[in-house]
Amino acid sequence: MPVMTYREALALTLREALQEDERVFIMGEDIGAYGGTYAVTRGFLAEFGERRIRDMPIAESIIVGSAVGAAMAGLRPVVELMTINFSLLAMDQIVNHAAKVRYMSGGQVKVPLVIRVPSGGGNLLGAQHSQSLEGWYAHVPGLKVVAPSTPADARGLLRAALRDDNTVLFVENALLYGTKGEVPEGKYEIPLGRADIKRAGSQVTLVSYSRLVLSCLEAAQRLAGEGIEVEVIDLRSLRPLDMDTVLASVKRTRRAVVAEETWKTGGFGGEVISLIYEGAFDHLDAPVGWVAGAEVPMPYARNLEKAALPTADDVIKAVKKLF
Amino acid sequence: MDKARLLEFLRQMLLIRRFEEKSAEMYARGKIGGFLHLYIGQEATGVGVIAALRPEDHIVTTYREHGHALARGLEPGAIMAELFGKATGVSHGKGGSMHLFDASKNFWGGYAIVAGGMPIAVGLALAAQYRGEARIVLNIFGDGAVNEGEFHEALNLASVWKLPVLFLCENNLYAMGTAIARVSAVPEVYRRAAAYDIPAQRVDGQDVEAVYEAAQAAVEQVRSGRGPYLLEAVTYRFRGHSMADAVLYRTREEEEQWKARDPIELLRRRLEKDGQLTGPELAALQAEAEQVVAAAVAFAEASPPPPPEALYEDVYA
Secondary structure, X not given: OOEEEHHHHHHHXXXXXXXHOOOEEEEEOOOOOOOOOOOOOOOHHHHHOOOOEEEOOOOHHHHHHHHHHHHHOOOEXXXXXXXXXXXXXXXXXXXXXXXXXXHHOOOOOOOOEEEEEEEOOOOOOOOOOOOOOHHXXXXXXXXEEEOOOOHHHHHHHHHHHHHOOOEEEEEEEHHHOOOEEEOOOOOOOOOOOOOEEEEOOOOEEEEEOOOHHHHXXXXXXXXXXXXXXXXXXXXXXEEOOOHHHHHHHHXXXXXXXXXXXXXXXXXXXXXXXXXXXXXXXXHOOOOOEEEOOOOOOOOOOHHHHXXXXXXXXXXXXXXXXXX | OOHHHHHHHHHHHHHHHHHHHHHHHHHHOOOOOOOOOOOOOOHHHHHHHHOOOOOOOEEEEOOOOHHHHHHHOOOHHHHHHHHHOOOOOOOOOOOOOOOOOEHHHOEEEEOOOOOOHHHHHHHHHHHHHHHXXXXXXXXXXXXXXXXXXXXXXXXXXXXXXXXXXXXXXXXXXXXXXEEHHHHOOOOOHHHHHHHHOOOEEEEEOOOHHHHHHHHHHHHHHHXXXXXXXXXXXXXXXXXXXXXXXXXXXXXXXXXHHHHOOOHHHHHHHHHHHOOOOOHHHHHHHHHHHHHHHHHHXXXXXXXXXXXXXXXXXXXOO
16 A cells, blocks of 8 residues: 555545546635645645635635535535634634534535644644644534544545535644555545544553544553553544444443543543443443543643643553553 | 516515514514514615526525515515424524525525625625626625624625625614614725725615615626625614614614605605506505415414424434
8 A cells, every 4th residue: 555644645635626526626825825834735726726726815704604605506615724723713604604504494505515624732833723622613513523643544534525515624633744654545435423443452442533543552552562452443533423333342341541632621532431421331340531631721832732732651541540 | 767667666565564564463472483683664675686686696695684585586485484483484494584595596595693694695606706607696784794804804805806796785773772883983884895995885775766776786797797896775674673672772763764764655655756656556566465474474374393303304414
C-alpha cells in the first residue's frame, strides 16, 4: 500500500471530488492564492480556477451560510474554516440553519455540505487557537461529526462525507497533517458512524478519537510489554456514534477507559462513558476510566501547554487504575 | 398601470389581510400556538415586490412571512394547516408559522433568526450564478436585521461577487419594541448599501404601485448581472410584534397616522377615484378572500396532525 501524509490523503480525495463532480467547489479563507493555512489545497487554484476554488473574506457566517444556500440549491460545497475556533463565528449558520432546514421544511430540502475544521492544541498557539470543540457540534441532531485519526481513515471518511446528503463537520486535528500512514489503493468510502478497532486486546477497552488515538496506541504498545492487553477503539465519528462496537468490546474486556483531548465538563467523553454505563454496567469489573485535557484555557508556555494535553502516560496511568 | 394588475394587487392584499385576521382569531381560540407574527399593514410591500419576480426566482424570507407565502402562490389551506401544526401543512407541520417552505414554488423558507436567512439567500444566488441560470433571489428581512453581522457579511459578498440578490428591507420602524432610530447610527437602511457599493432606493411601502415600480427597476438591475440591489420599503405593522405584544413602545397617535395610510385603503380609494373599481367588484373580491380563508381554515381543521413516526423523520436526508 502507498504511504502518504494525512494532508496528502485529504488533498487527493478533495481533488478527485472536484474532478468527478461539477457541483463540488471549495470555499474558505486563504485556500486559493495562499495555498491553504495547512496547505491542504495548495495548487488547487491553478488547477481548478476561481470558480471552483473560492477565496473568502474573513466572515465565517457568510462562508458557511452561503454554502448552506448553495447546497439547498443542489450544489455540493466544501467549506474550509481556518480552525474550529473560528467556527464559533459561524455557529448560527451551522447549528440554527444547516442542521435545521431539512427538518423544519418537512424534508423538502437537503444540505449536502462538508465543513472541514482543523482542531486541537499542541501547536503553541495559545487559548484562542487550540480548542477541540467538536463535541459541541456532536450535540446537535441534523449534523454529522467525523474526526479521523489516520490518513487511510481521512481519505475514506472524507470521500463518504463528500457523497453524503447532509452537513458533515469534518474535524482534522492540526497535529495530524504531517503524520504518515498506509492508504489503500484506489477510491474507497468508509461509512460515517462506524468505529474501528485499531488494535485488538482482551483486558481493557480504550475508546478515543482523532489525534489522541495515536497516544492510545502508543500506550497499548507499552502496556502490552507489561502484560496488559488493551483494545483500542477509534470512534472516527461522533455523530452518528457507533456504540455497538464499543459495547461489544467492553462486554468482552469488562474494563474501559475513555480518552479525549479536551475538557471533561459537558463534553463528549462523558457522553460515551454514560452510554457505556447504560449499555454495559453489569459487565464492568471497574469504574470507567477517563482521560481528558486540563480544565483551563490553553496556555502558551511550552511546559504549561504540554501539561494541559493528555499523553500516553496519562492513558497508561488510567488503565492501570482499573486493576 | 393597467387595471387588471392593480385589481390583482388588491385581491392579494385583501386575501392576506383576511388570512391574518383569521389567524389571529384562530390563535385566540388556541388552534395556533407559539409565536404568530402578523403582516397586517405591510401587505403592499410583499405583494408589490413579489409581483415583479418570475416563478423560477427564489424567495428567502423571515418569520413574518404569511403574506409573502400567499403572494408567491403557496396554497392558503396548506399555509393555514402549517399554522395549525397539521401534516398537510406546507412544512408538514414541522415548521410552524415562522418556517413556511415550498420548494416546488422556490419559496425557501421563513427563518426565525434575525438576519439568519441572508447568507442562505446569498448562497442560492451563488448557485444560480455558478450554473449560469437567469434566476434571481429575493431576500426579505426587517429593519431589525440591519445591525446583525450577517447583514453586512451578506451585502459584502453579494456585491464583491456580483450575485443576483434583491435585498428587500421591510422597515416597519420597530424591531420588536425597539425603534430603529434608537439603536442605529444610520437608520435609513438604504444608505447603508453605499458601504458595499450596492445601488439602493427607499420607497413608500404603503403604496403598492410605487413598490411594484421600484421592484421592477431593481429586478431588472439584478437580473442584468450587475449585482445586488437593496430596496427599502418603509411600512408599518398595525398589530404588535407577535400576539404577546402589549405595544407599550409607540403612541396610539402614531398608529392612527399610519392606519390612515392603510395600503389596501390607499389602493381602493385610488381605483375608485379613477373609476376602475365599482362597489360590486370590491364586494366580490372581499367575498373571495373570505371564502378562500374559510376554506383554508376548514382544510386545516379537517387535516390530521403529523403521525407519531414523523418525529424522527427528516432529521437527516
